[in-house]
Amino acid sequence: MASGINSTSVLSGMLPSVTEDLIPGFGFFSHLVSLFFDIDISSHLRIFAAVLAFLSFALPTCWNRIIFLFLYFATSTxxxxxxxxxxxxxxxxxxxxxxxxxxxxxxxxxxxxxxxxxxxxxxxxxxxxxxxxxxxxxxxxxxxxxxxxxxxxxxxxxxxxxxxxxxxxxxxxxxxxxxxxxxxxxxxxxxxxxxxxxxxxxxxxxxxxxxxxxxxxxxxxxxDPKQVAVYEGFKVGSSSQWMQVASKQPRFLSTVVLDQDKKRRVVEDIREFLDPRTKSWYQLRGLPYRRGYLIHGPPGTGKSSLSLALASFSFLDIYALSLSAIGLDETILATLFRDLPKHCIVLLEDIDEAGIKKRSSDSPSEKPDHNGVDRTQWSAGSVTLSAVLNAIDGVAAQENRILIMTTNHPERLDPALLRAGRVDMKINMGPAQWQEARQIFLMVYLQPTDAHFLVITPLSIPANPDWRLEDIDNLSTAFANGIPSGRFTAAELQRYLLQYKHDPSAAVRNVKRLLFGLECDTDLSAFRITESPHQLRFHDTAYCIRVSAHIFLWDLPIPCILLIQRALCDSKPEFWEVPAGSCEEQDKTPRDALEREVREETGLQLSRVIYALPIQTWTRSKEGEQHEWVGLPYIIEVSELEPSVSHANRQGVSGPALKGKDVIQLNPKEHQDFAWATEDEVRRDKYKMFGNHKETILEAFATVTQNCSV
Structure with a gap:
């Protein structure tokens, strides 16, 4: 008993010292409380420690038990x-x-x-x-x-x-x-x-x-609830499922380039199919309620765009599936088709690239073992044609859906895939015709609207308030007239127009640049005609190329352009022109020809090409034969007359005329004189010109004023 009392006394004596180490100043605070309130805090330390231990360990355990009990009896979702x-x-x-x-x-x-x-x-x-x-x-x-x-x-x-x-x-x-x-x-x-x-x-x-x-x-x-949700198939463990991967802004049918009769037929067909009365009509006659479309055509003709536009028009989500993705087996394919919701669009893009084996070569495919979760990208050839056909319209196939298949090569598809009941309508997306070219132009320069979902007619308001609707309408006709029907896809025309999305007039002026695809650094070797190297073939027609250089003096108060007068021995010695000449066999690019002609005719060195003016075409008769020509006019800068040095070279300048013979070296066999002409002088015909030289030079002045800042 004495030992117990002694140990208790020892423990009681240790508590204040331990507490003082843990809580500095505790002894002084305890002494003050004991002095004024006659309370011994040390005697309550054991109770405080027990409560602290309970709150730290026992209470969380009890709380977890209470939560578990609540969750056990609670209703849940x-x-x-x-x-x-x-x-x-x-x-x-x-x-x-x-x-x-x-x-x-x-x-x-x-x-x-x-x-x-x-x-x-x-x-x-x-x-x-x-x-x-x-x-x-x-x-x-x-x-x-x-x-x-x-x-x-x-x-x-x-x-x-x-x-x-x-x-x-x-x-x-x-x-x-x-x-x-x-x-x-x-x-x-x-x-x-x-x-x-x-x-x-x-x-x-x-x-x-x-x-x-x-x-x-x-x-x-x-x-925006009008957005189109896009789903893709995924594999989770041993099962598969559809998951949303994107939300697309709705696309108006008026922005899809397609023959208007074709567009109207497919829209009316979808509208008829989605009519609530149509479903009852199908069910009454025992017909499966589903619809299939095959959209085919070369790349860039708008197959995917039409699919999105049809989904936007009908407010249906897209369930995209690639049969050429890695790892698919037929069970997963069937499961994904069975899990399709009602009222959706199933999109099978580039089905000709899926490598589907025809039924004559059907054989059981070895199903790969997948652990965990993998995205469902399935290898080409791992799904047989029979499996695809069963998924589309087999006994267990899902109804209440629209199937859209796209392909670049419909001739590669098995006829069984295209039979009636699987494909109810075929839509050919070919290159743009006259009406489609006009529609693309209007799509770029007018505000799109859902009110006119088929075509942009009647015309909506221009995209820029500074443009007149009548002008845009006339420009669209001019643009379509300048595009050969069936030569360009919608994507190619759209890419071209996007270069001039703020200037519809420039898009029409430069349309020939789209036709020939000629840039300053274009390699001409692919177009040269072997038996006639000075000629090049574009769209099955032989052309000669002529380049011209429009050189300006930038430091004068008003722009001046360099004109050179033909030599006395020339058939037209009184006429003025800009440095120009034909593209020769040794010229690899139009820039090479431009640099050579400028050097030979003026002695100047081409520094950089600033701007390309609209391409010109004309026909010239020579020795009883008709020759087609392509003119490539450029605004250029020469090293001798750059803005930083041109002022020093204008010694003895009188008005806009520059008489520095040390700067410009003419070839006397070709030209006899040169002059620096203002726009006003050109307009007043101070310098006699022939052909369309005057119009091209005035366009160069306008381009310098509006677009070039040097």
Missing amino acids: EIWSHNKLYPSAMRWISLQPALNRTRQLVAGTRSSLSTPWDCEDGKADDDKDVPKDNHSFSQNPREFWFKRKCRHHLGTLRYTPSQDKIHFFTYKSSWVALYRQPYKETGSPWFANMERLHFYAVPWKRHVLDDLMDEIHKTPVNG
């Missing part, structure tokens, strides 16, 4: 990541302030593997900055680009409730618990954030969860 409701759920969670202020959060920015709802959040953030960005870009483009890079690099900081934790919030005055349960093993970075969402409520509050799910279901993932 579960949402899986691959379900179409999941993006809406995450969008709803991200918009709830209570769930963004929980004690345990996950902070992050958008990554390349972001979910659709996160991508749309980023787009919304960018849209808010559009007015400010437009002003910033106008003031300083490089500063705007730098700030945009920094903004996109940092990303928008977002908070979401952490995974593997219980988060409580109130919904309609009722407590609801959220638990984010991550998948244990995914095997792919694409599915690194896959999870299940669990919502819990007390058993007698089942209606609260029902209301919550209904609100989540109505939460739009996209900022």
Whole structure:
């Protein structure tokens, strides 16, 4: 007993010293409390330590038991990541302030593997900055680009409730618990954030969860509900599923280049198929309610664009599937087709490249063993034609859907794939004809509108308020007249017009540059005719090329152009022109010919080509034969007359005339004199010219005034 008392006394004596080490100043504070209140704090230390231990260890365990008991008896609703409701759920969670202020959060920015709802959040953030960005870009483009890079690099900081934790919030005055349960093993970075969402409520509050799910279901993932959702197939473990990978802005049918009769027929066919009465008509007669279209044509004719436009027109989502992707087996193909929702478009692009084996060579394919989760990219030839046909219209094939197949080579497809019932309509997307060329022009320079979904007629308002509608209409006709029907695809015409999206008149003036595809540095060897090297073949026609140089003096108060007068021995000695000549056999590019002609006729050295004027064509008779010519006029700069040195070279300048013979060295066999002419002098015909020289020179003056800043 004495030993027990002694040990207790020893322990009691140790407590104050230990407490003093842990809490400096505790002894002094204890002495003051004992002095004024006659309370011995040391005697209560054991109780305090016991309470602290309980709060630190026992209470969390008890709380977890209580939570487990609550979850066991609570009513719950579960949402899986691959379900179409999941993006809406995450969008709803991200918009709830209570769930963004929980004690345990996950902070992050958008990554390349972001979910659709996160991508749309980023787009919304960018849209808010559009007015400010437009002003910033106008003031300083490089500063705007730098700030945009920094903004996109940092990303928008977002908070979401952490995974593997219980988060409580109130919904309609009722407590609801959220638990984010991550998948244990995914095997792919694409599915690194896959999870299940669990919502819990007390058993007698089942209606609260029902209301919550209904609100989540109505939460739009996209900022614009008219956007077209694009889904792709994925493999998760031993199963497969469709997951949304993008949201596309709707595309008007008026922006798709296609013969108007063809476009009208396909639109009327889809409208008839989607009529609610049509489904009843099919069912009454025992016909499968589905529709198939084959869109075929060369690359760049708008097959994918038409598919998106049809989806936008009918407000249907796209389920894209590539039969040539890596790792597919027939079971996954059949499962994906069976899992298609009602009222959707199934898109099989470039089906001729899928390597589908014909039924005569069908053989069981060895199914690869996939562990974890892999994106469903399937190897060519791993799916037989029979499997594809069964997925499209077999006994277990899904109805209430539209199938669109695209191909560059319809002749390569098996006839069984194209029979009636599988392909109900074939749409040929060929090169642009006259009407299509005009429509492309109008599409670029007019405001697109959904009111006229087939064509841009009647014409909508111009894209630029400074343009007149009548002028755009006339220019579209001139552009279409300058394009040979059936020579260019829609993509080629659109690429050309985008160079002049702010100047429709320039697009028409330079249309011949599109026809010949000749740039200053174009290699001419591919066009030369072997038996006649000075001629080149374009579109089955032999042409000779003539280059011309328009050289300006930049330091004068008004621009002046160099003109040279033909020699006395020439048939037209009184005529003036700019340095020009034919492209010879030794010239590899138009620039080589330009540099040679300038050096031979003026002694000047070509420094750089500033601007290419519209290409010209004409026919010339020589020795009883007709020869086709292509003129390539350029505005150039020469090293002797660059802005930094031209002032020093103008010794003895009288008005616009420069008499410095040491600068310009004429070839007396070709030219006798030179002059620096103003635009006004050219207009007043001070210098006699022939052909279209005057018009080309005046266009060069206009180009220098409007476009060239040197």
